[in-house]
Amino acid sequence: MEPDINYCCSCAAPVSVKIPAGDSLPRHVCDACGAVHYRNPRLVVGALPVWEDRVLLCRRAIEPRLGYWTLPAGFMENQETVSEAAVRETQEEACAHIELGEMYTMISVPHINQVHVIYRARLLDLDFAPGEESLEVELFEEAAIPWQEIAFHTVAMTLRHFFHDRARDSFMLHTEAIAPPR
Amino acid sequence: MEPDINYCCSCAAPVSVKIPAGDSLPRHVCDACGAVHYRNPRLVVGALPVWEDRVLLCRRAIEPRLGYWTLPAGFMENQETVSEAAVRETQEEACAHIELGEMYTMISVPHINQVHVIYRARLLDLDFAPGEESLEVELFEEAAIPWQEIAFHTVAMTLRHFFHDRARDSFMLHTEAIAPPR
Numbered sequence: 001m002e003p004d005i006n007y008c009c010s011c012a013a014p015v016s017v018k019i020p021a022g023d024s025l026p027r028h029v030c031d032a033c034g035a036v037h038y039r040n041p042r043l044v045v046g047a048l049p050v051w052e053d054r055v056l057l058c059r060r061a062i063e064p065r066l067g068y069w070t071l072p073a074g075f076m077e078n079q080e081t082v083s084e085a086a087v088r089e090t091q092e093e094a095c096a097h098i099e100l101g102e103m104y105t106m107i108s109v110p111h112i113n114q115v116h117v118i119y120r121a122r123l124l125d126l127d128f129a130p131g132e133e134s135l136e137v138e139l140f141e142e143a144a145i146p147w148q149e150i151a152f153h154t155v156a157m158t159l160r161h162f163f164h165d166r167a168r169d170s171f172m173l174h175t176e177a178i179a180p181p182r
Numbered sequence: 183m184e185p186d187i188n189y190c191c192s193c194a195a196p197v198s199v200k201i202p203a204g205d206s207l208p209r210h211v212c213d214a215c216g217a218v219h220y221r222n223p224r225l226v227v228g229a230l231p232v233w234e235d236r237v238l239l240c241r242r243a244i245e246p247r248l249g250y251w252t253l254p255a256g257f258m259e260n261q262e263t264v265s266e267a268a269v270r271e272t273q274e275e276a277c278a279h280i281e282l283g284e285m286y287t288m289i290s291v292p293h294i295n296q297v298h299v300i301y302r303a304r305l306l307d308l309d310f311a312p313g314e315e316s317l318e319v320e321l322f323e324e325a326a327i328p329w330q331e332i333a334f335h336t337v338a339m340t341l342r343h344f345f346h347d348r349a350r351d352s353f354m355l356h357t358e359a360i361a362p363p364r
Contacts, residue, residue, distance in 0.1 A: 002220075003190070003191055003192035003217040003218075003219065004191070004192050005191045005192075006191065006193070006194070007190070007191055007192070007193070007194040008185070008189070008191070009185055009186070009187045009188065009190070009191040009219065010185035010186050010187075010188055010189070011188070011189070012188070012189040012194045015191075022244070022314065022315070025259065028191075035185040037191065038184075038257070039260055040225070040258060040259065040260060041225060041258050041259075041260055041262075042222045043222070043223060043297060062204070075220070076222060076223050077207065077222065077223075078221055078222060078223055078292075078295040079292050079293070079295065080223075080290075080292055081290035081292050082288065082290050082297055082357070082359075083290070083357070083359070084290075084292075092206070102355075102357075103288065103355065103357050106264065108262075108263035108264050108266075110260075110261050110262055110263050110266075113260040113261065115225060115264055133204070173284075173285065173355055175264070175265070175284075175285050177265070
């Protein structure tokens with residue numbers, strides 16, 4: 001959760017919600033210095049690492065969805081590229097070494113202001129281990145995927161696309177969006 | 183430019199730069215309420231609208247790069263999907279109606295903490311006009327593209343890919359990154 005915007009982070013004066021000149025949406029604008037405090041969607045970037053017929057999943061050691069399985073992924077940082085973020089998150093969460101393939105899914109999640117991007121990747125060796133944010137890291141065949149214990153809808157969608165495309169030996173980029181849960 | 187983070191936007195207390203527990207990078211953390219103020223890359227999303235053999239460009243009415251030509255694009259907003267952002271920006275900057283095609287370029291620009299995403303699009307009619315942020319909107323054949331007056335490097339890259347791929351009648355997703363200007 002992002003902190004509320006009640007004060008200007010630059011000068012500490014109170015902010016008002018109003019539409020700045022030349023803009024079309026209400027923003028938090030500082031009453032004193034005039035700074036506009038925008039909020040924009042964040043990129044969550046990760047990888048789908050593959051070893052022979054198995055895919056690598058991490059069991060989460062942190063909230064949200066502690067104890068559930070996910071692909072290695074996390075918030076993209078300033079000063080890095082999208083592909084650097086995918087490699088870094090895989091290293092951090094699974095201590096795994098990958099060769100990044102093509103971008104595979106880009107799924108907008110507008111109700112939480114996120115865009116999830118997952119790359120296909122080749123696991124380079126079996127020298128992986130749980131990072132600080134993971135309880136376990138394991139390789140799963142399709143039949144063993146713990147579908148009832150997948151942490152996030154976008155991860156399940158990406159895995160389903162992968163097994164579907166792999167069966168046809170035809171991978172394509174999937175760009176889509178998900179609606180809020182009912 | 184984003185405002186500096188000197189104070190907590192939630193409670194107005196001063197912030198310190200430190201590495202929060204379980205994190206690996208320094209963040210702005212509130213000395214009083216503990217709120218962590220993350221900064222992450224922003225998505226700039228737009229379209230490459232095509233009418234027969236011509237592409238639609240807008241001449242910018244605002245800084246940066248006032249007077250230069252660009253594809254319709256802008257910051258993605260909270261609560262929308264990536265494709266909705268591309269359609270909205272095209273409507274706002276060129277008053278143009280498009281049918282969105284496939285995602286075409288995704289270019290990381292790490293030195294300014296941005297990721298630029300452009301979709302191919304079909305212009306549905308010739309009923310376009312400059313929006314508030316544009317001076318002119320025009321259709322250009324390849325030979326007439328004002329290459330010396332293109333506003334942004336990522337726009338020039340996208341146009342070059344487009345004419346190259348069109349000549350071969352083979353369009354593919356281009357994911358890349360650009361280095362800072364020297």
